Amino acid sequence: MPPPSNLKPVQQQLFTDNGAPRPSAEKKTHIEVCARIRPLQITMQSSSSYFNDHHASPRKPPVPSTRRAGGIPTPKASAKGNKTPQKSPAPIAEEDLFYAWDVIGKDTASQSPRTDIVQGRTHQYTLDKVYGPTCSTKEVYAQSVKPLVMSAMEGYHSAVLAYGQTSTGKTFSMTGTPTSPGIVPLSIHQCFQCLEKDREYLIRVSYLEVYKEQIRDLLADGASQIRLFDHREQGLIIKGLREEVVTCPKQIFEILAKGEKRRKIGATNMNQHSSRSHVMVRLWIESRAVGNSRRGGFGGNNNNNNNNNKTAVRVSSLSLVDLAGSESVKLHGANEARRQEGHYINKSLMALGKVVYALSEMGKQKNSGKNASQQHIPYRDSKLTRLLQPSLSGNAQMVLICCISPLALHIEESHNTFKFAARAKKVPQKATIQESMDEKTLLQTYREEIEALKQQLKDAKTQQVVLLEEQQQQQEEPVEDDMDDEVEELKMAIRNMEHLILKSKAATTPPSSAVSRKTAPEEDLLDADSDEDEGDEAALLALMTETQKSSGATRIPGGTPSTPVTPVAAPAEDTSSDMYAELHRIQGLLGSVLKKRSRGTKSPSPSPSAATSNNNTPAAVAPLPEISSPQPQDTAEVNILRAQLEQQETASSLRAADATFLTKQLEEKDNLLMEVSKILEQVEQRQVELEAENSDLKKQLHALKTGTPYNPVNILRNGNVEI
């Protein structure tokens, strides 16, 4: 991924959590490639994946095994999953039902001598790792994927890809089943386990699939308008893709379970739950140093709390991709719809093959000291390769898991997968940590909002003390003051926002001997409630999740870390009740602040800018405050806020209209560009033809002048000549 302008590669020496220096912030590698050979006999698993079994709908009873050895379902199984009658698969010959591959050592797969050995072909492939049929997903994860996940958390862009023929275990490896969790859940758990104690994190998740060359947002309720843009400085931008801020693995699994229901999965003759699309789960990880750490320049000016939000933020992504399986229609039969899907799948996998080939050639040229920068890499040939461009094009680390059928019947496809694997192993990669000092990251934005709320809280507390003193001086009875409500609301808002920013347990749990440690002034602000926090946490999280869902407060339009991300409400989903709730929330939060200000400044009318800035506060996750019977002053504030909300609504519908208009314009431009490029192609072709004609005429002229015989040539459409 080309480094975005606001993201600078880290040059300084980095330190691990334990304070030990890391050898280098730059990782010079190649794509790490491993193969996983599926067992010969598989029992048909329940249709539920790890996510939906654990976190959404109740578990479905396991589907009885109707699949024959080798993953070929019987005709009955096919017809059950797919109403259109399909051709019965050809019966498998006995001689095809044995292991066609032997695993030698830890990294080599060799074609079994029992299979047909074709002369002149490679029969042995050495990769970074080869996992035999008895290896579990946990082993694959621990040996090949875990280090990559750890470095994604350190700040390196990372990707894991499962590739292979249909029904070879890609989804089994990536998603897994209730009894055998896949790489996606294992990685997600790992992410939350390896938070460094001197850093804080903000994690967002997106989930998409590429189906028939269309990118579909699996987190969006309706159809989504997703566009890919190449930004000169920020690299690939996925416009319109939803991202959710997440705070724990469970929350991600719930999100993924919902998204999974929207996926395109169908029954084929090879696999009753075949993925008909490429699917990508992506985590965006933002992190920054906190506390007294000033290592490697990441601590920033931590002595000064006002500047605390100015420390550099690292931005990295972890992409977990389950590719649809390549399939041979001729061999396995299919109805028209499946045939068409298969066509798109094969085409995009072919495009991936071409990109990998071009990259490996480029790597070879670089190794031999040639300038390879001019080499064309056909990323634009498919949506899949466009999406994978940031992971493939250099500044990332990738692990490719090639899934292999054990059957001799599939030996050709397995050879193709191994060839792809061997190619990919030659693709060079050079990952660097990226960090940003400006305020485009969501973590920075949240931190600033928290700082602003803390300042308000501090002011409110000071105001409270002053009032109390005044009352004491005038020997008045202390009256019930709505300052208390304001303080409580601000504390709640701060806590809710803080909850979205993750810290390592080691960092947040104080050692027993230091329970009373309260040094930073910001900690003092919240200390009164520290005991309640623990008990309320689960309820609070549930409430926050609920509020996020209904208000879309933490849903962020845009896709890449370079996309400006702000916590805004999703206008398309706002209902009038959401608006009403939002209004009351703002009323609750602002009412007391505005009253305090009006008291302080003796000006009763709230300034619109103050309201707007609070309205933008991502404290939308705060629960609704209790609504007391409206006072005249409250009513005025409510009216002002209502007017502001209406204005915002109008503005957002105008923006939506603008977006539709611009999208249409862009589409028209795209079409125009395509036509122009077609015309250009024709012109180029004609030019080649004319040049050939020209040289032929010269030859004729020369023959006439010199009296030598002339052999006429036939000029072909591509400019070649036929004698």
Ligand SMILES: Nc1ncnc2c1ncn2[C@@H]1O[C@H](COP(=O)(O)OP(=O)(O)OP(=O)(O)O)[C@@H](O)[C@H]1O
């Ligand atoms: N290592 C394994 N151990 C046990 N069962 C496996 C293994 N690998 C795959 N299977 C089983 O094989 C079947 C097909 O696997 P899976 O659906 O993961 O294939 P796939 O490569 O994702 O196929 P497609 O490309 O069609 O989606 C599933 O029932 C799965 O549970």
